[in-house]
Amino acid sequence: GQQVMQIPQYQHVQEGEDFTTYCNSSTTLSNIQWYKQRPGGHPVFLIQLVKSGEVKKQKRLTFQFGEAKKNSSLHITATQTTDVGTYFCASNQAGTALIFGKGTTLSVSS
Amino acid sequence: SAVISQKPSRDICQRGTSLTIQCQVDSQVTMMFWYRQQPGQSLTLIATANQGSEATYESGFVIDKFPISRPNLTFSTLTVSNMSPEDSSIYLCSVAPGLNQPQHFGDGTRLSIL
Numbered sequence: 001g002q003q004v005m006q007i008p009q010y011q012h013v014q015e016g017e018d019f020t021t022y023c024n025s026s027t028t029l030s031n032i033q034w035y036k037q038r039p040g041g042h043p044v045f046l047i048q049l050v051k052s053g054e055v056k057k058q059k060r061l062t063f064q065f066g067e068a069k070k071n072s073s074l075h076i077t078a079t080q081t082t083d084v085g086t087y088f089c090a091s092n093q094a095g096t097a098l099i100f101g102k103g104t105t106l107s108v109s110s
Numbered sequence: 111s112a113v114i115s116q117k118p119s120r121d122i123c124q125r126g127t128s129l130t131i132q133c134q135v136d137s138q139v140t141m142m143f144w145y146r147q148q149p150g151q152s153l154t155l156i157a158t159a160n161q162g163s164e165a166t167y168e169s170g171f172v173i174d175k176f177p178i179s180r181p182n183l184t185f186s187t188l189t190v191s192n193m194s195p196e197d198s199s200i201y202l203c204s205v206a207p208g209l210n211q212p213q214h215f216g217d218g219t220r221l222s223i224l
Contacts, residue, residue, distance in 0.1 A: 033212055033213070041217075042202060042215045042216065042217050042218045043153065043202075043215050044215075045111070045212045045213070045214055088153070090153075090213075094209050094210055095141070095209055096158070097141070097155045097204070097213070098143075098204075098213050100154075101152065102151075102152045
């Protein structure tokens with residue numbers, strides 16, 4: 001079945017620095033979804049990408065889906081302390097459950 | 111998106127006992143799923159809750175340990191049976207309103223077994 005590998009596992013940045021997490025698969029993905037989980041919280045849906053080469057932006061967050069639909073990235077510009085949490089990529093086939101990457105835990109010091 | 115109510119939000123249980131977790135959605139949804147998130151780990155799919163039929167379990171999870179019910183399109187339960195300390199995790203209900211729709215999660219049940 002589909003598997004998604006995510007790196008890095010942890011990332012610490014100073015407030016104002018940029019942050020990127022990467023998601024890769026050995027097989028072509030139908031879609032990629034990104035979630036954020038704050039400490040003590042549950043995963044919250046951020047975005048879904050379905051098209052080859054798709055790029056979407058949400059304020060300081062930029063999401064990309066690779067041309068081959070085998071990789072994706074989430075980039076945060078000028079991190080803030082409110083960006084702290086674990087970011088997960090996930091993917092599924094139509095009608096099936098999401099399979100999650102291991103996540104990247106972001107910590108930000110001010 | 112659908113509003114998902116999961117309860118209990120947390121519990122501390124004795125080993126050997128069982129706990130049933132409920133998931134209620136405010137609208138009919140096509141798909142409901144149960145995940146486990148062990149401390150510091152990612153989410154692992156336990157099973158897909160099928161309305162009106164037996165759940166579909168992932169490798170490593172069995173019906174005797176994690177019986178699931180889904181009597182209608184808005185409600186499901188997950189039971190964690192004969193609990194041991196290794197079952198201490200967060201259990202999450204997740205729903206997708208339809209095909210190709212994003213999944214959304216309940217607040218989770220934080221379970222500790224002594």
